[in-house]
Amino acid sequence: MMDDIKELIEEGKFYFLNQKYNEALQYLNKALEKDPANIEVLYTIGIIYESINNPDKALEYFKKVIKIDPQHEDAIIHIHSISENQ
Amino acid sequence: MERFVVIGLGRFGQSVAINLAKLNKNVIAIDKDPQKVEEIADFVFQAAACDATDEKNLRDLGLKNADVGVVSVGEDISSSILITLTLKEMGVKKIISKALSQVQGKVLIKVGADRVIYPERDMGERLAKRLSSPQLFDLIELTESHGILELLAPESFVGKRLDQLELRKKYDVTVIAVKRNVPKLKDDGSTSFKESMILSPGPDFEILLGDIMIILGKSKGLDKIKKVK
Incomplete structure (x- = not known):
């Protein structure tokens, strides 16, 4: 199962890097179905939403990250910068 | 080089002072709270803890030749009026004062402010839009x-x-x-x-x-x- 998730994350990142955001989200959501508390997946989804200027959804996922790992510095930085710009 | 003086180092005044300094402007930052002055001291050209409603303090700091004065002393409108008036009398070329309401804004214009800003109101408008x-x-x-x-x-x-x-x-x-x-x-x-x-x-x-x-x-x-x- 771990291999499955890893693959789905890689696919998600690949599509994100190629600016195919909907496809990226599809793969990452599949990964999330298998492991709803996967920080890497939640964080990457947050980044995707932030990059496509959907700050509300981005916040939702970054907050999920810090709920699981309150010390996740990158997620905290993103929450702060989104809140400042809103 | 243009000289700026920022009086009142609450969140707004502090942000104005630091951002001016980042733009390589000569900034003098003043507040009566020594802790606030200490917080900003590393960022600006000069920071002073003193009572800005006392004209002597402002003269001692050599503010007579300042080009722009920003008065942001928060909710204390009487201090804000007094400082605006003093800066005007001292010959500061342009004075920008912070107000919380239009009534305050009108008074500040009367005593010498060249421009009045309403950060709370402006922020509210922006957020609503x-x-x-x-x-x-x-x-x-x-x-x-x-x-x-x-x-x-x-x-x-x-x-x-x-x-x-x-x-x-x-x-x-x-x-x-x-x-x-x-x-x-x-x-x-x-x-x-x-x-x-x-x-x-x-x-x-x-x-x-x-x-x-x-x-x-x-x-x-x-x-x-x-x-x-």
Whole structure:
């Protein structure tokens, strides 16, 4: 199962890097179905939403990250910068 | 070099002082709270803890030749009036005072403020505009009939080239730039992005999800394009 998730994350990142955001989200959501508390997946989804200027959804996922790992510095930085710009 | 004096180092005054200093301006920051002065001391040319309502203190600091004075002493309107008046009498060339209400603003103009700002009101207006129209980022009115609009690309534009959208024909507007977050991978394998600005995109430029379009045109056309889904 771990291999499955890893693959789905890689696919998600690949599509994100190629600016195919909907496809990226599809793969990452599949990964999330298998492991709803996967920080890497939640964080990457947050980044995707932030990059496509959907700050509300981005916040939702970054907050999920810090709920699981309150010390996740990158997620905290993103929450702060989104809140400042809103 | 222009000299700025910022009196009152609450959040607003502190931000003004630090940002001016970042722009390489000569800034003197003043507050009666020594802790606030200490916090800002490393950022500005000079920081002083003193009572700015006492004219002698301001003269001792050599503010007579200051070019711009920013008075942001918060809710204490009597201090704000007194300081504005003193700076005016001392010959500070331009005085900008913070007010919380229009009544306060009028009084500050009467005693010598060249400009009054209402940070809370302005912030409230900005937030209301954002909340009422989340797709709309900013609108700059150039003249009564023309403006520049920052707009999150509507869904129906995504995946299309500019020549296919025929914006000039349909709305009499021109896309002058596009702000786009370009995805990237960090060294540790995590994802990130970098904001980029594409100036005067050509007819074959393809709009992607999340693009912010900066559009110049007649207000009528801009109003129409705002409603596109």
